[in-house]
Amino acid sequence: MSLEEQYRTDANLQARIGLHARFSTNPGWGRWLFEREAPGPGARILEVGCGPATTLWGANLERIDPSWQLTLADFSPGMIEAARAVLGDRAEYFVADVQELPFADESFDVVLANHMLYHVPDRSKAFAEIRRVLVPGGTLHAATNGRGHFAELQALVGANWPFWRHNEAFGLETGPPQLEAFFADVRVERFETGLVVTEVEPVLAYVRSSESYRGGDLSEVAEMVEAAITRDGAFRIRTTPGLISCCKP
Numbered sequence: 001m002s003l004e005e006q007y008r009t010d011a012n013l014q015a016r017i018g019l020h021a022r023f024s025t026n027p028g029w030g031r032w033l034f035e036r037e038a039p040g041p042g043a044r045i046l047e048v049g050c051g052p053a054t055t056l057w058g059a060n061l062e063r064i065d066p067s068w069q070l071t072l073a074d075f076s077p078g079m080i081e082a083a084r085a086v087l088g089d090r091a092e093y094f095v096a097d098v099q100e101l102p103f104a105d106e107s108f109d110v111v112l113a114n115h116m117l118y119h120v121p122d123r124s125k126a127f128a129e130i131r132r133v134l135v136p137g138g139t140l141h142a143a144t145n146g147r148g149h150f151a152e153l154q155a156l157v158g159a160n161w162p163f164w165r166h167n168e169a170f171g172l173e174t175g176p177p178q179l180e181a182f183f184a185d186v187r188v189e190r191f192e193t194g195l196v197v198t199e200v201e202p203v204l205a206y207v208r209s210s211e212s213y214r215g216g217d218l219s220e221v222a223e224m225v226e227a228a229i230t231r232d233g234a235f236r237i238r239t240t241p242g243l244i245s246c247c248k249p
Contacts, residue, residue: 013051013079015209019195019202020239026193029241030059036189036243037141039110044069046108046133048098048126049116052082056114057090064090071108073101098126106135114143118170127182134248140183146172146190146240153203153237156224160216161207172242183246190242196234200225203235 021027033056039045043065047056050072057064064070070091072083080093096102098113099122111130120126130140145167154163168174176186197203200222207213207221228235 012209012211014054015205017055019197019206022202023195023197024193024239025196026191029191029193030055032191033114033143033243034060034063036245037110037112038063038065039068039139041065041067042069043067043109044071044107045110045112046071046073046101046103047112047114048073048096048101048130049113049119050074050083051079051114051116053086056112057083058086061086071103073098098129100125101129101133103133105132106138107133109135109138111138111140112142113140115145117142117175118144118166120170123170123178124181127179131182131248136248138248140179140246140248142170142175142179142244143241144171144175144244146242148238149240151238152235153207156221157207157213157218160214161210161212162214163210163212165212167240172240172244175244179244179246184249186244186246188242188244190240193241194239195237197225197237198229198234200229 020029045068051074053072071094072080072087072091073094073096074080074083075095075097077095080095084093094102098120111134113130117123117126134140147167149167150163154161170178172188172190176188179186203225204218204222207218225235
């Protein structure tokens with residue numbers, strides 16, 4: 001599945017968000033992320049690859065400072081419409097690619113790039129664009145995952161689901177060296193959580209919704225997940241989300 005097909009609407013992404021929302025051992029990811037990414041009053045904020053805006057903004061609507069100038073960008077018109085449904089006139093919206101941003105130099109105090117940089121074909125170009133639109137001293141926050149993310153499910157699905165490639169492309173371990181060529185004061189913070197899943201179908205829906213899934217029969221996976229639930233009361237999945245932050249020199 002191409003990225004364009006994957007993110008034409010928010011349906012696939014919501015399937016994945018739903019698994020975390022229902023079965024996470026620490027459901028406060030959106031609140032945790034907001035507390036670390038929220039700037040001071042009057043800040044000009046750009047979120048690239050904003051998606052449907054549910055995890056960060058939808059979970060924190062009452063905390064959004066009305067003095068912020070909030071701009072949301074995504075390459076998918078469908079995602080922009082989903083984000084608009086969440087935030088309404090609290091933000092401005094642009095269909096835009098992070099590799100070629102339609103904004104003037106030094107337009108923003110903060111740029112947010114949550115769980116999206118591993119999708120970008122030319123990250124060096126994206127980093128250069130983000131640096132260009134940030135003011136000197138401005139901050140980039142980039143949420144991603146670390147190694148071992150979804151390892152238990154990856155082991156069951158196997159080669160038809162090379163989910164690990166995201167973490168190798170831009171993860172908590174592999175992202176900082178890439179950013180250090182463009183930004184200063186690169187730092188990582190991890191969010192402690194995991195999944196304790198008590199139903200089979202949401203697990204299968206997660207796999208099917210992913211752009212890295214290559215197809216194939218999931219019946220054996222379903223049987224193994226069901227066996228774990230029967231034996232242990234739940235199918236436990238390790239998750240390793242976190243946040244990389246840095247600033248423009």
